[in-house]
Every structure is written in C-alpha cells, then in structure tokens.
Amino acid sequence: MTKLCKNFGLFVFTLGLLLPACRSSHDGVTGASAKAQDIPKLIEKGTSEDGLSVSLQNKRIGVKGVRILAGTEKVKNVQSLALKSNKLGDEGVAVLAESPTFQHVDKLFLWDNQVTAAGIKSLVGSAHFNNLTQLNLMKNQLGDEGVQLLMQSEKMAQVTLLDLGANSIGDEGAFAIANSPHLGNLKRLDLFRNQITSKGIEALIRSKNLPNLEYLDLTANEVTPEEIAFLEKSSELPKMKVLIIQ
Numbered sequence: 001m002t003k004l005c006k007n008f009g010l011f012v013f014t015l016g017l018l019l020p021a022c023r024s025s026h027d028g029v030t031g032a033s034a035k036a037q038d039i040p041k042l043i044e045k046g047t048s049e050d051g052l053s054v055s056l057q058n059k060r061i062g063v064k065g066v067r068i069l070a071g072t073e074k075v076k077n078v079q080s081l082a083l084k085s086n087k088l089g090d091e092g093v094a095v096l097a098e099s100p101t102f103q104h105v106d107k108l109f110l111w112d113n114q115v116t117a118a119g120i121k122s123l124v125g126s127a128h129f130n131n132l133t134q135l136n137l138m139k140n141q142l143g144d145e146g147v148q149l150l151m152q153s154e155k156m157a158q159v160t161l162l163d164l165g166a167n168s169i170g171d172e173g174a175f176a177i178a179n180s181p182h183l184g185n186l187k188r189l190d191l192f193r194n195q196i197t198s199k200g201i202e203a204l205i206r207s208k209n210l211p212n213l214e215y216l217d218l219t220a221n222e223v224t225p226e227e228i229a230f231l232e233k234s235s236e237l238p239k240m241k242v243l244i245i246q
Contacts, residue, residue, distance in 0.1 A: 032150035033060040040224035057084040070099035080107040093119035109136040124153035136163040147173035151180035163190040174200030178207035192219040198227040205235040215242045
C-alpha cells in the first residue's frame with residue numbers, strides 16, 4: 001500500500017510538471033514565438049466578427065506575423081489594433097506603417113514591442129494612421145528622440161489618449177510634449193516610470209499647449225518629495241482633474 005501511494009504521488013508530481021509545459025507550447029503567450037502556420041488561426045480568433053477590431057495581445061507573432069496580418073482580407077478595414085507584446089521591433093512597425101490594410105486604424109496599442117525612435121520615424125512618416133485617437137506605446141525604447149519625432153507629427157492632432165510610460169524619457173522629451181502644437185485634443189497622458197525631473201514636469205503642468213488634458217500620471221520619475229509637494233500646487237492646466245506625481 002505504501003509503495004502504491006508513493007508511485008501514485010510520483011505520477012501526480014510528474015504530471016504536474018508536464019501540464020504547464022504543454023500549455024505553454026499551445027497558448028502562444030508563455031511559450032516561444034507563434035509558428036507561422038498558427039498565425040492565421042490566431043488572427044481569426046482575435047478578430048471581431050465585423051473585422052473592425054483585432055486583439056493579438058501577448059501572442060509573439062513577430063514581423064512575420066504582422067506581414068500575414070497585413071495580407072488578411074478580413075482586417076482590411078480594421079480600426080482598433082491591439083498588438084501588446086508581439087516582438088515587432090522597428091521592422092514590424094515599418095510593416096504596419098507601409099501597409100494600406102491599416103489606413104483606417106484610430107486605436108493603436110503597441111505596448112512592449114521593443115520599438116525605438118526608428119520605429120516612430122516609420123509611423124509618423126506613414127501615409128496611413130492619420131486618424132489616431134488612442135496611442136499606447138508603453139514599455140518600449142523611444143527615449144527623448146522618439147518622443148520628439150512623435151510630437152512634431154500632425155498625426156497627434158486627434159489623439160485623446162497617449163501612453164508613453166516606461167520609455168526612458170527625460171526632460172528633453174517632456175519639453176517636446178509641453179511645446180508640441182499638436183496636442184490640443186489630448187485628455188489623458190501617461191508618463192510613469194521615466195526619467196523626468198522637476199524641470200520637465202513643471203514645463204508639462206504649465207504648458208499652454210495642453211488645454212484639454214484631464215489626467216496626467218508622472219509616477220516614478222526623478223523628483224524628490226519636496227519637489228512633488230511644490231509641483232502638485234503648481235499646475236496651470238485648465239481642465240486637469242487627476243495629477244499623479246509620486
């Protein structure tokens with residue numbers, strides 16, 4: 001009886017090790033990059049019935065996957081494109097920028113895709129993406145250069161939500177945002193976990209170019225508690241409702 005229990009326990013333990021491995025090789029999230037033959041199925045599953053929305057978050061489809069997506073007939077009128085954590089890099093963004101498949105996209109989510117200033121250059125130079133209202137670039141590698149390119153683009157004119165969290169942005173990037181003439185419709189701006197000092201924050205909260213900004217998150221930047229107390233009282237943004245500086 002004791003031996004039987006031990007053998008059964010060993011079986012359960014081994015099964016417990018195998019099952020997660022099986023899951024990770026099939027779900028496209030925790031395993032390796034999606035195989036090319038699996039990508040059309042992922043696209044079909046992640047596309048709304050009317051083809052206007054595509055959500056492929058955490059699927060790791062890579063550049064090859066984006067090319068397949070660009071050639072998918074059902075998504076030729078897509079408006080909302082969510083591609084978080086897909087290993088796109090700058091090359092993948094260039095594919096997006098060049099393809100007329102994405103000409104109608106107004107909500108673009110590229111969170112965690114190793115995008116640098118080069119990718120932003122492709123995006124702002126594209127003949128498409130002219131109707132953006134929401135743009136999420138959180139957890140990439142834009143730096144000040146990428147932000148400066150973005151802020152110079154007229155593609156930002158209709159954007160109401162912009163997420164630039166965790167992008168190694170410093171004061172130069174903050175100054176570029178504060179001085180941009182294209183952010184008149186922006187309502188929400190996320191700049192958490194960057195390297196902006198009190199100078200950059202002060203430029204933002206006293207900007208004359210952010211008349212409709214209601215929400216500004218500056219959590220985890222380079223300011224002291226004393227500076228935070230001062231800055232929280234210094235906002236001149238007329239419609240500000242939520243200002244977070246920690």
